[in-house]
Amino acid sequence: MNKKVSILGIFILIMIIIITFGYRKLGTIEDKIKLQEEDKYFKYYSNENDSKAIKELSEVLNDNYSAITERFNTNLETKVEITIYPNIKEFHKAIGNEDASDGIVGVAYDNTIKMVSPLNPGSIHNKESLLKVIVHEFVHIVTFNINNKKENNIPTWFMEGVSVYEANQITDYEKKAIRENLYQNTDITIDDINDNFYNNQFSYLYSGSIVGFIVNEFGYEKLIQVIKSPNDIENILDLSIEELKNNWINYVEKNYK
Template sequence: MRKNWYYAILIIVLLTVTQIYPMLNVKTVDMVSEETEHFLLNFEEVDRLVALEIGQVLEAKKADIDRTLNFENDGKTEVYIYPDQGTLHGKKYGMVGKIIAPEWYIGDNIGEQVLLVSPSNPGPMHSYESVMLAAVHEYVHTVVYQINKKTPKWINEGLAVYLAEQQPDSNSINKIYAPSFKDTRTNNPIKFGNMGGYEYSYTYMRFLDSQFGLEAVSTLLRNGLDYEAAFGYTEEELYEMWIVYLEKVY
């Protein structure tokens, strides 16, 4: 009986180690590094040219994003560019991530670090160009993280897609299929993606920008997420106003 327990515990330990091992270091053994003025790029040699292009894109967008969100930081943002989706998924979610991560998942952040699949190998649902936009998207997340780590996903993703100019196809936006107020409060990344969260949160941020300006959103991040103080309306009232906006604009 004791021997069986020993083997059971050993198997559990081995499975746990196998799961978390890829997550212990976001850098792969084959990665090299290059620095730009504000970014530290980590990539495998095969992706050197695209990594340097990502650095140029980020440098071109950084100042506007920082100014919009009233953010200042003299440090360098670390960017990790992986040769394929499987490696990215493993670094973020461990071995199980290679099985459960959706095909549209090409980038993320861990705190102040950007994780991104190589634009040269973006997977079946993305292109070279969309990964370049995703690099900017993930940088926005690192800024929001440093301003307010508790920012809800609806606002966090809305800012990222809006500031990265990942404008959705207007044909994909329909008031009838808009997420419910309850849905907009989810922090589940799979549910968020499947409910059209990226597309609809873009329109929500566009609505806030058109009615209040992004300065008000920046205030929201810094005031403990007090919607009434930032906008003069409750979160639910803003949701209802956004639904009306969808009908008029889209």
């Protein structure tokens, strides 16, 4: 009997060792992602290989941090935590959307940014565009902070538009494309842009362009007011949504050559 108990005990011990160390050896992506660096405003998490990308990400973020927070007259109370995933597949798995397009390479919520490594950006982006994506996602954090983290009341077009504009993600080539596309779709509405946001390749560009118009026409003070009270945009700008759209189209025709 004692012999059987001893054999059973040894078997259980072996299984525990196999399970514990076997899984530890295989590991998961999350197991391999650790805090690699920390600076005044940010914490950077990645695996060992992707830590090579942190230097450039840190430079871009720190170059933009003061300018963005000063323009928006806000301060972040805690450091932003940035997690870098080694590839598109692992990133999409981490955000719970494994069927997402390769164009989805970054997300922000609360005080956290998750993104794909600039060293392996996937089929749509490249390293340079991902260095703008990190700024785009940081602007989301700033926007949430101004809005008292009630981001659910911010229309998608406006929330994304602020980030696109601040991250300077509209090139001169894309400005021409916006102008040409609007020429063929003058009946488009801001509600159309918002309601079909993820089904229209121009949605991000349109939204960033509209925010650019608001900044140039009304200034950052008004933009901040809209971030705080997005449902009151018509009163803040003293324009109906239809007038905002028409004035924006006129702005594009005049300034996007």
